[in-house]
Amino acid sequence: MTLSDLAALGSFISGIAVVFSFVFLALQLRQSNKNQRALMQQGRASRWIDIILNRTEPTVSEAITRAMLGDMSMDGAQVQTAVIHFCALFWSAEDSYLQHKAGLLDKAGWETELSTLRANLSIPTVRVSWKVNRIAFNEEFRAYVDSLLQEIKPLKRPDLLTRWKNMMAQELVEAS
Numbered sequence: 001m002t003l004s005d006l007a008a009l010g011s012f013i014s015g016i017a018v019v020f021s022f023v024f025l026a027l028q029l030r031q032s033n034k035n036q037r038a039l040m041q042q043g044r045a046s047r048w049i050d051i052i053l054n055r056t057e058p059t060v061s062e063a064i065t066r067a068m069l070g071d072m073s074m075d076g077a078q079v080q081t082a083v084i085h086f087c088a089l090f091w092s093a094e095d096s097y098l099q100h101k102a103g104l105l106d107k108a109g110w111e112t113e114l115s116t117l118r119a120n121l122s123i124p125t126v127r128v129s130w131k132v133n134r135i136a137f138n139e140e141f142r143a144y145v146d147s148l149l150q151e152i153k154p155l156k157r158p159d160l161l162t163r164w165k166n167m168m169a170q171e172l173v174e175a176s
Contacts, residue, residue: 036104037104037106040099040104040105041109044092044095044096044105044109044113047092047095048092051085051088051089051092054085054088055085059078059081060081060085062078063077063078063079063081063082063085064081064082064085065160066078066082067079067082067125068123068125068157068160069157069159070124070125070156082125082129083128083129083132083133086120086125086126086129086130087129087133087136089116089117089120089126090129090130090133090137090145092113093113093116093117093141093145094137094138094141096109096110096113097110097113097141097144098138098141100113117145117148118148118152121145121148121149121152122152122153122154122155123154123155123157124154124155124156127149127154130145130149134146
């Protein structure tokens with residue numbers, strides 16, 4: 001085997017090594033992308049869990065319950081508590097909106113977020129909280145939520161306790 005044959009063989013082997021390196025790099029990028037999306041989904045879930053668990057704090061729970069019922073006798077601190085709580089919902093929605101727009105949040109994740117946002121925008125106290133806080137949000141997101149407000153009709157929500165009792169009674173009947 002001549003020196004030029006060895007050089008050709010070495011060049012061939014290096015070409016194969018480069019191809020394997022590119023394949024390995026592509027696999028690493030794909031896995032990194034999956035990991036990044038998983039972390040973002042975990043962050044969204046954690047954010048929602050924090051918002052929901054915050055509602056179990058007694059003074060927050062009372063303020064939100066009264067606000068959801070449209071209790072006009074709430075004091076300033078209770079109104080502030082409810083408005084800030086619902087503002088957190090909008091911060092979460094804006095983050096997901098921006099992630100989806102940037103291609104970082106997949107269609108299924110955005111559809112879940114949008115469904116939640118639409119349901120919340122049917123609640124009068126959430127609508128008022130938006131109107132109070134909308135100036136704090138990105139102009140594009142403000143326009144998006146404002147357009148949703150135009151198409152979503154406000155609905156009076158039944159008292160959760162009454163609703164829970166009715167549903168529980170039905171489940172107990174079916175369990176017999």
